[in-house]
Amino acid sequence: MKISFTINGQDQTVEVADPYTPLLWVVRDILDLKGTKFGCGKAACGACTLHVNGEAVRSCSYAVKFAEGAQVTTIEGLGTKENPHPVQQAWKDQVVPQCGYCQPGFMMATAALLEKIPNPTDEDIDQNIINVCRCGTYYRMRKAIHQAAELANNSTKE
Amino acid sequence: MKARLFTLFLFCAGVLFAMHWNRPKSTMEVVEEPPVVERENFDKMMSVLTHRRCVNCHPNDGVPKQGEDSHPHNFGINGKQDSHGFAATNCASCHQAENNTYSGVPGAPEWSLAPSSMKWEGLSPIEIAESMMDPKRNGGRTPDEVMHHLTEHELVLWAWEPGVDAQGNPRETPPLSKEEYIRVVKAWFEQGAVIPAAE
16 A cells, blocks of 8 residues: 655655554654654654654554555654754754653744743643653653743844 | 103213223323333433443543543543643543554543533433434434434544554454444434333
């Protein structure tokens, strides 16, 4: 079965035997975009979070057939080294990662949050950023999320 | 002649009085009691609508329930402000239009909590039926629309194809077959959608 979608701005068509193949495996194993991580495989930990049509989804639990015609964004498409997304910049500034494995998922979830709520409160963060970090970097992440909101708002004003 | 007529009159009056005296205590009560078959349909329908496959998403506290033990949804998800969840983390973040056999995440079209006015958790079958038929609580639906919702909506009928859980175990289905459920729901509506009096 062929499935076509746009990923990080580029059109792609993939062929899969099973239309229920998780989008995560297509992204990692077929398209070789390794930034999106496998964590639990049960849509619980959020390490596999990416965007489909601007919405954060758990790609380990997202059948690739649902991506037909969609706009998919992974951590590789969020920003560049030269022009990082405000979330990526804040993550660097706050030195958030420890082991780093879960961080792409957190950053994608945060980027989606800021699109919906440009100035999230701590309660907004608690409700929407429910990924799991075994290193316990939550405190630094909270600071980074607030900073990312500030950076994004400042760049909008400019 | 007059005496015979008077005797006949007394006899007829006595017969009428006896008939009246021996009739059921209250004709109204008998008429209001739904026929047995109607109550059977109601009870069968409610055996489904009170099942956790239905009630888990009709909570009384805005918190979706999950599993056979109806525990609160993981991750602090709630639908108190929006029956689809939070702004950036909502039902569709994990639930798609179909069950996901690999992850065990259930899915169906329009996956969401029932609106808060449709809270069934903790209600008796009669209270659920009253809520279900009340336009102020059922989303303004007419009885016909309620019947179609109950028998045709894919999210409702998902209860018979609930997939597997995160451990790969099949989720429990309601106590009636889908076909039997649809039959008794339609029959209940065709017979006037009579809600039995509270016992």
